[in-house]
Amino acid sequence: MILSQHKISLVFLLVAIGLIALPHCAHLPAVIMGFFYVLLSWRFIGIWKPAYLPKQILVFVLMLTGIGLLATQYQGVVGREAGTKLFIVALGLKLLELKSARDIYLIIYLAFIVAATQFLFQQGPIMAGYTLFVSSVLLATLIALNSQQATLKKALKTASTLLLQALPMTVILFVFFPRFEAPKWKLFEDKEQVKSGLTDSMEPGSISELGMSAELVFRVKFIGPLPPPEQRYWRGPVFTFTDGKTWTASHDLRFGRYLDDPTFNGDGYQYTLLMEPQQKPWVFALDLPSEFPVPLRLSPYYQLITTENPGKRAEYKLTSNPEYNTGFLTKTEFKDSTQLPGPPSDKINQLVTQLQAGDDHPEHFIQQLLNHFRTEHFSYTLTPPLMEDRPIERFLFETHYGFCSHYAAAFVYLMRVAHIPARVVTGYQGGELNKVGGFLEVRQADAHAWAEVWLDQRGWVRVDPTAAIAPERVEQPINVEQALPNGAISYLPANEAVQNKVNLVQQSEQLWKSVDYTWQRWIINYDNQHQAKFLSNFGMANLKGMMNGLSVGIIIVALLMGAWVLRQPPDKVSPVLRSYQRFCKKLRKYHLLKASNEGVKEFGERVMITLPAQTDTVEQITRLFIKLHYGKDATAEDLKRFKRLVGEFKG
Amino acid sequence: MMPTLSPTPNNNPMYNETTPLLNAANEVILGKSHKIKLALCCLLARGHLLIEDVPGVGKTTLSHTLAKLLGLQYQRIQFTSDILPSDILGASIFDPKNLSFTFHPGPLFNQLVLADEINRATPKAQSALLEAMEEHTITLEGKTYALPEPFFVIATQNPSHQIGTFPLPESQLDRFLMRIELGYPHHEAERLLLKGQSRHSLIANLPVQLPPELLLQMQTQVAQVFVSEPVLDYCQAILDFTRTSPDYPYGLSPRAGLALLNAAKAWAFLEQRDTVIPEDIKAVLAAVAGHRLRAGNHDSFAIVAPILAQVAIP
Numbered sequence: 001m002i003l004s005q006h007k008i009s010l011v012f013l014l015v016a017i018g019l020i021a022l023p024h025c026a027h028l029p030a031v032i033m034g035f036f037y038v039l040l041s042w043r044f045i046g047i048w049k050p051a052y053l054p055k056q057i058l059v060f061v062l063m064l065t066g067i068g069l070l071a072t073q074y075q076g077v078v079g080r081e082a083g084t085k086l087f088i089v090a091l092g093l094k095l096l097e098l099k100s101a102r103d104i105y106l107i108i109y110l111a112f113i114v115a116a117t118q119f120l121f122q123q124g125p126i127m128a129g130y131t132l133f134v135s136s137v138l139l140a141t142l143i144a145l146n147s148q149q150a151t152l153k154k155a156l157k158t159a160s161t162l163l164l165q166a167l168p169m170t171v172i173l174f175v176f177f178p179r180f181e182a183p184k185w186k187l188f189e190d191k192e193q194v195k196s197g198l199t200d201s202m203e204p205g206s207i208s209e210l211g212m213s214a215e216l217v218f219r220v221k222f223i224g225p226l227p228p229p230e231q232r233y234w235r236g237p238v239f240t241f242t243d244g245k246t247w248t249a250s251h252d253l254r255f256g257r258y259l260d261d262p263t264f265n266g267d268g269y270q271y272t273l274l275m276e277p278q279q280k281p282w283v284f285a286l287d288l289p290s291e292f293p294v295p296l297r298l299s300p301y302y303q304l305i306t307t308e309n310p311g312k313r314a315e316y317k318l319t320s321n322p323e324y325n326t327g328f329l330t331k332t333e334f335k336d337s338t339q340l341p342g343p344p345s346d347k348i349n350q351l352v353t354q355l356q357a358g359d360d361h362p363e364h365f366i367q368q369l370l371n372h373f374r375t376e377h378f379s380y381t382l383t384p385p386l387m388e389d390r391p392i393e394r395f396l397f398e399t400h401y402g403f404c405s406h407y408a409a410a411f412v413y414l415m416r417v418a419h420i421p422a423r424v425v426t427g428y429q430g431g432e433l434n435k436v437g438g439f440l441e442v443r444q445a446d447a448h449a450w451a452e453v454w455l456d457q458r459g460w461v462r463v464d465p466t467a468a469i470a471p472e473r474v475e476q477p478i479n480v481e482q483a484l485p486n487g488a489i490s491y492l493p494a495n496e497a498v499q500n501k502v503n504l505v506q507q508s509e510q511l512w513k514s515v516d517y518t519w520q521r522w523i524i525n526y527d528n529q530h531q532a533k534f535l536s537n538f539g540m541a542n543l544k545g546m547m548n549g550l551s552v553g554i555i556i557v558a559l560l561m562g563a564w565v566l567r568q569p570p571d572k573v574s575p576v577l578r579s580y581q582r583f584c585k586k587l588r589k590y591h592l593l594k595a596s597n598e599g600v601k602e603f604g605e606r607v608m609i610t611l612p613a614q615t616d617t618v619e620q621i622t623r624l625f626i627k628l629h630y631g632k633d634a635t636a637e638d639l640k641r642f643k644r645l646v647g648e649f650k651g
Numbered sequence: 652m653m654p655t656l657s658p659t660p661n662n663n664p665m666y667n668e669t670t671p672l673l674n675a676a677n678e679v680i681l682g683k684s685h686k687i688k689l690a691l692c693c694l695l696a697r698g699h700l701l702i703e704d705v706p707g708v709g710k711t712t713l714s715h716t717l718a719k720l721l722g723l724q725y726q727r728i729q730f731t732s733d734i735l736p737s738d739i740l741g742a743s744i745f746d747p748k749n750l751s752f753t754f755h756p757g758p759l760f761n762q763l764v765l766a767d768e769i770n771r772a773t774p775k776a777q778s779a780l781l782e783a784m785e786e787h788t789i790t791l792e793g794k795t796y797a798l799p800e801p802f803f804v805i806a807t808q809n810p811s812h813q814i815g816t817f818p819l820p821e822s823q824l825d826r827f828l829m830r831i832e833l834g835y836p837h838h839e840a841e842r843l844l845l846k847g848q849s850r851h852s853l854i855a856n857l858p859v860q861l862p863p864e865l866l867l868q869m870q871t872q873v874a875q876v877f878v879s880e881p882v883l884d885y886c887q888a889i890l891d892f893t894r895t896s897p898d899y900p901y902g903l904s905p906r907a908g909l910a911l912l913n914a915a916k917a918w919a920f921l922e923q924r925d926t927v928i929p930e931d932i933k934a935v936l937a938a939v940a941g942h943r944l945r946a947g948n949h950d951s952f953a954i955v956a957p958i959l960a961q962v963a964i965p
């Protein structure tokens with residue numbers, strides 16, 4: 001079927017609109033999207049059967065239906081869902097009322113708005129690329145509608161050229177346009193972006209299956225060398241109080257001011273931490289943070305807490321030092337970290353006495369207990385049996401199955417029974433190294449719990465009982481993809497040589513994650529604070545400076561673009577003309593100049609008079625030029641021959 | 652002799668059919684080969700020709716020769732100040748035998764019509780002819796009569812400053828594809844003419860060189876001659892030039908542009924090419940554009956000289 005230019009443009013427009021609305025299917029009610037696509041298909045059929053298009057009354061009824069749908073699918077009057085739905089329904093209805101050129105423009109502008117609303121839901125690089133692509137199709141439709149001759153292929157080319165030309169201006173606007181902090185009463189809530197992570201309590205006995213989520217928690221890029229895997233402990237909430245089953249933070253936080261200052265040995269690790277949106281204000285620093293920027297503060301449990309909204313992606317420059325000494329123990333700390341839910345049972349006392357074996361040194365007891373875990377057939381599993389009643393005892397003497405929380409809880413409990421101050425630390429352990437971007441990715445599946453004991457002269461010391469049972473849990477990154485389906489846990493190989501052999505799929509996956517990291521870090525994360533910080537490097541500290549920078553930037557880009565556009569020849573010279581110009585150039589030494597109003601045939605005849613010896617060549621060149629430039633069925637061979645003849649022509 | 656670019660070797664046999672015709676015509680009308688070629692070009696482009704010159708330079712001879720060589724039905728209409736449309740078109744006359752009106756076709760119902768001294772007739776008679784030229788049909792008393800094909804009008808016109816003329820208005824001049832002036836012959840040509848035998852006997856003995864069926868075929872082929880984008884650019888540049896240049900009171904119309912292209916196609920065909928090149932446009936420009944640009948002036952070449960000099964060839 002041969003379609004007229006107009007129809008092809010319409011088909012293109014409708015397809016582009018269909019593609020633009022597509023990603024909204026993921027988060028808007030199906031009824032609304034269904035209604036929209038019904039209207040779109042109706043319009044699509046209407047291209048060929050205009051009689052099927054609804055009349056005015058029906059359009060009115062459809063409009064009422066749309067309003068009804070908006071009302072019933074109520075998600076609030078203000079907010080991104082409500083707004084986006086309104087635009088989508090309006091776009092669908094407007095499609096049925098396509099009479100004049102003005103309608104088409106309105107539709108295209110509406111479609112651009114709908115395309116922009118995508119970014120209220122998703123800001124990833126894929127969505128950005130997709131939206132850009134669909135927008136270029138829309139732009140091409142706009143071009144095709146305004147230009148009589150342009151084919152859609154040409155229009156697409158023009159559209160991409162336009163987008164490319166707009167790029168420098170986009171960059172200038174992105175960097176310099178003043179950004180304002182989103183108001184506290186946010187226009188839309190990004191609830192779904194915030195996922196549950198670590199909680200502020202721990203109850204190992206009540207969990208029979210530990211979920212393995214591949215969801216990203218944070219990414220770390222080290223300046224300098226990476227810490228070895230056994231030092232990659234990312235500190236989160238610390239639990240000191242237990243009722244025998246549940247572990248929670250201490251209620252007494254007033255001791256912070258009496259806390260000894262930790263001392264650090266060595267240089268420590270400098271790194272950038274990019275936190276994904278969280279519910280809790282916890283920032284997971286490498287054990288133990290020594291330097292941290294302003295919005296963060298250190299809790300008495302050496303955990304970093306942000307004072308800003310944790311629901312926003314945030315980046316911090318931190319320094320941590322694994323060699324530390326926290327100094328003396330405060331009274332509150334001692335009280336908290338030796339608290340027991342009641343007198344321990346005989347069995348436990350017996351075990352402690354047996355393990356102590358008359359040696360009172362805490363180090364000795366710790367070693368004995370870890371050995372006990374190692375030798376007494378304890379195993380690491382993600383699907384432990386339920387232990388509602390006396391979980392620690394049952395775990396120690398009956399089941400012997402558990403994951404990190406079980407071991408940490410049991411270890412701390414036994415320490416306390418032996419009068420050694422101890423507490424449970426939760427957080428993340430390990431992380432997968434992205435070789436392309438050189439950063440660590442830490443996911444929910446890397447969540448971990450370990451223990452800390454206070455030793456004289458050394459302060460709080462980390463002991464990870466899990467490492468005693470399952471050292472691979474600590475030394476190797478968890479292979480989330482493999483672990484997810486069957487609940488069993490598997491690890492990525494720790495050996496660098498083996499890791500280098502990972503297949504192409506994994507490599508490209510890492511490459512993609514690296515792209516995503518860069519995107520999040522540099523594009524999405526560029527908010528008002530980062531902008532202010534970045535621009536202050538160039539002396540643009542305040543709004544006025546930014547506006548000046550913006551104006552200067554725009555003027556410079558506009559001048560450069562203008563110069564570039566003007567520098568280009570008005571139209572491209574075809575290879576045929578270029579060769580012919582070479583021919584004319586060769587004739588200049590005989591004072592044979594082709595006048596601008598002179599035809600090639602006339603010129604050729606003139607040349608033949610001056611250069612009778614060259615008559616044949618000149619005739620052939622002229623004839624071929626006429627065929628190539630003015631003829632209709634010139635072949636590539638003709639061009640080749642023409643070029644060769646011109647090249648051989650000596651004049 | 653000036654070297655010329657020989658025609659591209661081409662297997663179209665039609666190209667060679669025009670040569671004997673032109674040669675034969677050149678033997679009758681001496682020293683006017685370019686004008687004869689233009690006249691044939693006009694015929695091939697399905698246009699009508701206006702010859703404007705003083706009496707006695709061979710206007711009638713040219714048209715008569717063409718008619719003879721092409722084997723066309725030929726009729727000459729002498730326009731006078733009292734000629735009526737029915738004298739040209741024909742009239743319905745009562746037939747007493749059948750008791751009905753029968754249509755008697757006028758002299759226009761011929762393949763080649765020479766409208767001699769068209770500017771001597773009144774505008775009423777002129778317009779009757781010009782309408783027929785445009786439509787190739789005649790409508791009388793509600794009935795439409797088709798004119799024969801090919802249909803070609805050669806109108807001659809005395810310079811308008813002569814006494815007793817009604818100069819054709821611009822709109823009607825536009826109907827003629829070309830206007831040519833024959834001009835006085837060269838010295839040598841005139842001497843030959845004076846020495847030679849009577850033109851009348853020469854014309855009477857002329858054999859048909861190009862039968863009408865072949866002419867129709869050629870006309871079809873001429874319409875198919877390829878016009879490339881650069882040539883269209885050149886054509887449009889010429890149109891734009893006439894519309895913006897202070898040399899001309901008004902520019903060329905779109906119809907003039909079409910006429911220019913059609914004539915150039917026919918010229919390219921006569922040059923034995925299947926594509927138009929800018930030289931073809933230059934060759935016919937004076938004949939096609941001269942009368943459209945400045946009706947009163949007769950030196951078409953002088954009229955189009957600024958165009959040829961200033962419009963660059965793409």
